[in-house]
Amino acid sequence: MLKLFKRILQLSGKYKGRIGAASVCSFLESVLSKMPLFFAFIVLAGFYENTLNARRCLYIGLGLLAVVVLQAVVHFLSDRLQSGAGYMMFADQRMALGGHLRKLPMGYFTAGNIGKISSVLSTDMVFIEEVSMSTIANMMSYLFSSLILTVFMFVLDWRLGLVATGIIMLASLIAGRMNQLSLGEAAQRQEQSEHLTDAVLSFTEGIGVIKSYNLIGEKSQELSDNFKKSRDTSITFEKKMTPWTRGLNILYAFGIASIFGLSISLQQNGVLSLPYLLGVLLFVFDLFGPLKALYGEATRLTVMDAALDRIESVLKEEELPATGKKHIPAVSPNAPEVCFNHVTFAYQDKEVLNDICFNLKENSMLALVGPSGGGKSTIANLLARLWDVKSGSVAIRGTDIRDVPLGELMEQISMVFQRVYLFQDTIYNNISMGKPDATEEDVFKAAKKARCYDFIMNLPEGFQTMVGEGGATLSGGEKQRISIARCILKDAPIVILDEATASVDTDNESYIQEAISELVKGKTLLVIAHRLNTIREANQILVISDGRISQSGTHNELIEQAGIYRDFVSIREKTSGWSLS
Numbered sequence: 141m142l143k144l145f146k147r148i149l150q151l152s153g154k155y156k157g158r159i160g161a162a163s164v165c166s167f168l169e170s171v172l173s174k175m176p177l178f179f180a181f182i183v184l185a186g187f188y189e190n191t192l193n194a195r196r197c198l199y200i201g202l203g204l205l206a207v208v209v210l211q212a213v214v215h216f217l218s219d220r221l222q223s224g225a226g227y228m229m230f231a232d233q234r235m236a237l238g239g240h241l242r243k244l245p246m247g248y249f250t251a252g253n254i255g256k257i258s259s260v261l262s263t264d265m266v267f268i269e270e271v272s273m274s275t276i277a278n279m280m281s282y283l284f285s286s287l288i289l290t291v292f293m294f295v296l297d298w299r300l301g302l303v304a305t306g307i308i309m310l311a312s313l314i315a316g317r318m319n320q321l322s323l324g325e326a327a328q329r330q331e332q333s334e335h336l337t338d339a340v341l342s343f344t345e346g347i348g349v350i351k352s353y354n355l356i357g358e359k360s361q362e363l364s365d366n367f368k369k370s371r372d373t374s375i376t377f378e379k380k381m382t383p384w385t386r387g388l389n390i391l392y393a394f395g396i397a398s399i400f401g402l403s404i405s406l407q408q409n410g411v412l413s414l415p416y417l418l419g420v421l422l423f424v425f426d427l428f429g430p431l432k433a434l435y436g437e438a439t440r441l442t443v444m445d446a447a448l449d450r451i452e453s454v455l456k457e458e459e460l461p462a463t464g465k466k467h468i469p470a471v472s473p474n475a476p477e478v479c480f481n482h483v484t485f486a487y488q489d490k491e492v493l494n495d496i497c498f499n500l501k502e503n504s505m506l507a508l509v510g511p512s513g514g515g516k517s518t519i520a521n522l523l524a525r526l527w528d529v530k531s532g533s534v535a536i537r538g539t540d541i542r543d544v545p546l547g548e549l550m551e552q553i554s555m556v557f558q559r560v561y562l563f564q565d566t567i568y569n570n571i572s573m574g575k576p577d578a579t580e581e582d583v584f585k586a587a588k589k590a591r592c593y594d595f596i597m598n599l600p601e602g603f604q605t606m607v608g609e610g611g612a613t614l615s616g617g618e619k620q621r622i623s624i625a626r627c628i629l630k631d632a633p634i635v636i637l638d639e640a641t642a643s644v645d646t647d648n649e650s651y652i653q654e655a656i657s658e659l660v661k662g663k664t665l666l667v668i669a670h671r672l673n674t675i676r677e678a679n680q681i682l683v684i685s686d687g688r689i690s691q692s693g694t695h696n697e698l699i700e701q702a703g704i705y706r707d708f709v710s711i712r713e714k715t716s717g718w719s720l721s
């Protein structure tokens with residue numbers, strides 16, 4: 141328990157002083173909370189010894205009043221200091237975690253970690269933030285209370301003090317065991333909650349597919365199974381803990397009875413005076429109460445421990461090294477715009493690219509074609525440094541992209557994905573995030589080039605229309621054009637384009653093509669190509685198959701050779717009804 145306690149305090153960093161001051165207040169509060177008992181003891185003793193008079197009673201009354209007021213003050217102080225420190229500490233932790241997540245490779249987010257990230261950022265962080273400080277405050281107060289009452293017992297009679305200490309030590313052994321049990325289960329319970337988050341996310345994200353394939357029953361069952369598992373884990377935990385909690389209660393009852401019996405026997409034998417016996421009666425019922433509450437709080441600490449483990453495990457994930465200080469030159473006559481130099485890459489252990497070498501000249505277009513799963517998207521992602529190469533290098537104008545600050549690399553590249561992501565914000569902000577210092581005129585100009593100005597102006601609130609949940613409903617093609625406007629505004633020299641495979645309606649298709657033509661004017665273009673027109677226009681075509689470049693050349697060169705490209709083109713011609721001249 142102490143270890144857990146220390147772990148939370150270690151997180152306190154620059155707020156240590158504040159937490160220390162709060163602990164002193166907690167201690168004072170515990171002492172003050174026991175003072176009324178002490179005054180009651182004095183009154184009883186005075187009454188018995190016939191030493192009570194009006195002046196004494198007045199002093200005791202004033203003393204009591206002062207204690208109550210002081211207790212309220214230190215309680216307020218300790219609360220303010222502790223909860224304030226808690227919120228500040230975990231605001232810092234959240235920012236650290238946010239900063240860390242930004243630097244993780246994309247692979248981390250696609251490798252089934254979304255449930256974990258959601259639980260860590262929502263459940264774990266919120267739990268620790270809201271509970272840790274109050275738990276620490278309560279634990280301190282209970283600990284001090286037990287200590288003070290045990291000291292009182294020693295003051296009344298050393299034998300009573302010894303019995304109280306013995307019971308407390310036995311209770312600590314039982315509580316230690318409970319703690320171990322709870323720790324073991326806490327990890328499992330948190331894991332279960334992670335699975336639950338995953339299941340809920342996957343169900344809600346895939347609801348469209350689930351409905352269209354009539355899988356509601358089957359998928360709901362999976363979700364219910366997860367809920368049931370979570371319920372069963374909690375019930376099993378409670379069942380395991382119950383005998384120990386009961387044991388602890390019996391021990392406390394036994395402790396109270398022994399102290400009670402012993403003090404009566406001591407009084408009968410003339411060792412303990414009657415006022416002292418009355419003092420024992422006053423204190424004994426309060427002796428183990430704080431300890432009982434203390435172990436209740438300890439269970440919460442174990443949940444916190446598991447939550448901290450999970451936060452730490454996310455923080456331990458290796459970041460993309462971002463220590464590069466070099467700058468990409470604006471022009472470089474002696475180096476190609478983009479160079480893949482003997483690049484190999486693997487997702488975990490699965491090698492997907494092998495010895496990829498190519499140069500891309502400024503203002504030229506490179507088309508990647510080939511069978512599904514060949515590695516085209518991976519090449520595009522490596523250029524944007526969403527992952528790092530395993531060996532070889534990727535360079536822009538002769539500078540290895542690993543040697544460049546990530547922000548600067550991103551200024552060089554615009555990416556147009558098939559799957560468009562618009563933020564829950566106004567259309568204006570969705571476009572202007574391409575270049576935050578852009579003027580209104582720049583934004584409008586980009587929207588015009590991306591062929592979305594007119595439809596935006598026809599919306600009731602124009603550029604201030606909200607997109608996303610509760611906002612305007614836009615078609616896939618309209619969203620695509622807004623994302624292209626964002627890229628046009630960004631005006632990066634290199635454009636990575638993943639051409640749409642799914643067909644949109646003809647109007648949208650032609651608008652999107654016009655928007656893309658505007659975007660790529662004067663740019664260096666790497667395109668994952670699906671349309672024959674695009675492929676034919678490319679200065680260079682790479683056929684990527686099984687992670688290797690199996691063919692390379694222009695359309696006219698490749699169509700002359702037997703191989704994947706010719707087969708691919710003839711299939712395309714047949715499916716699209718086009719023919720090559």
Ligand SMILES: Nc1ncnc2c1ncn2[C@@H]1O[C@H](COP(=O)(O)OP(=O)(O)OP(=O)(O)O)[C@@H](O)[C@H]1O
Nearest residue numbers: 247250251487492511512513514515516517518519
């Ligand atoms: N995040 C990932 N983790 C593990 N394996 C992955 C991941 N992304 C892709 N792969 C695998 O890497 C290989 C190459 O995938 P990639 O998406 O680059 O191919 P592609 O040629 O772009 O395919 P498509 O045309 O279908 O998009 C595939 O076998 C794919 O299953």
